[in-house]
Amino acid sequence: MNTKAKELLIRTRRRLFGQNIGNNISTFQGNGIDFAELKEYTYGEDVRKINWKVTAREQKPYVNVFNEERELNIVIGFMVSGSIYFGSVRQKQEVMAEILALLGFAALKNSDRVTSLFYDTEVVQWFKPTKSPNVVYAALEYALGAEVLGRRCDMGKFADFLLHSVRNRSIVLLLGDFHEEADFSFLGAKHELYAVIVRDRFEEDPELAGEYDLVDPVSGKHHILDLDGDLLDAYREDLRRHDERLAEHFMKNRIGFTKIYTDEDPFLKLREMLK
Template identity: 25%
Template sequence: MASPSDRLLRRLEWRLGRRLDGRLQGNYRTVWHGAGVDFTDLRLYAAEDDVRHIDWNVTARLDEPHVRQYTEDRELTAWLVIDRSASMRFGSGAGKESTATELAVSIARLISRGGNRVGAILFDNLSHQVIPPRAGRDQVLRITRELLLPAPKAKPGRTTDLSEMLRLAAATTAKRRSLVFVMSDFIGEPGWDRPLARLNHRHEVVVIRVVDPAEVVLPDLGVILVEDAETGEQLLVDTSDPLLRDRLADQTAAREEELAAGMRRAGVGAQRVTTDQDLMAVLVDMVGRSGRRR
């Protein structure tokens, strides 16, 4: 009998095949490819060459201008940095954690199809797990298995330190320029924009912000008991109260603007994904954006 991770991966592979085959271009066989370059040779400078490629040490020794030649690094190393804190377990329907899991597995499988390596950093308030990058379907299955395991239950009262998550990502991925996917709801301590900017300076960073519709528009459910998933604080509220709804709408708008400003400071554009979206449509959009950038 197939394991839950194998069943999930097979289902997503089938959906990926239907929606994304034909969009993979060139010899890379994937929509993302390595951003680095490898030095291969030296040759005499020609008038059309980029002067930035002149090797001044060789030019001085030989008394003739020489330029460096490079080949593009087609091997890609990708990292999935996934927030698994308490707030990610909130959600109506699929929920944010489930949405992030399916999207992460789909991205991992899509990238690994080109023979590229994928690793993962799973972060929560209590601990973290680093899965070193490897190629192949078995690696994607390993990441899937770990994502399907329940995250440790944190003690109430501590909000997520997103800065710590991003610093961990920077330290883990420091050896090689990589493509880094950061998946989080960005509910946590402020100040994450600086470590995100440092991570973006070193790598190509794709931020995926996972949002549940109930976080944006409060559903009218009458009087209910709500609990802060991060701190454990509970409060009895009347969701039909128009004043309360207006106040929450203003707070939501202010938070959205604050998040957008943080992303701008970090030099990153965030892909906003809601739990009720078609995730394959999200991937198709990401593929299109990657193609336009390239």
């Protein structure tokens, strides 16, 4: 294991020691032991769930609703794109690798199975469901060392792939900078879906002036631009509107999301999103 991977591994394990990002009380309903609430009986429900004491008191049938405690399937989707090869504090790729490690080891700590998927326009690497820390170590190393320049992640194809390949209802967490748009509504309806947006503050608010030779990390093309205030204002406005549409899509489809900058502690943002 390389030095950077060891450093992230030590930091990750320290953050998780004695703490949980979430817990494994799922949103799925079933015959568990964790009582959630009472609700009125509706036609077709299991009569074995009827609470007869409350039914007798209220003179209409009520049923017990439970949170089902069970082993969860955690799927971490890592979007491989040249645009993550950037950062003014840390590279986005490194922050995404740390997030993958945090989520992976949190899943293992809860005795859940974790799957890691790396995707651009197709599956680049797939670490299949596991409870082995060695597989999470390997996924972390791969995340840090993956060659991302010249690659573009097709988020629409990725969402469609996950929809058809992840059969059991799972907790799916997508990691990327989300500079493109895609429809995640079907994936969010089938699974418990979260989007982790990793950005650098400089890419959202660049402080530049003058002529620059800029290289597109996805296409590799050079663009010589004379950057002035008006052009940068237009860029910031386009990105702001893009992010507003993204947030609106996530909220409409009940998809959890957070934005983590390269100068922030990922652990705190993940804990806030998943608590």
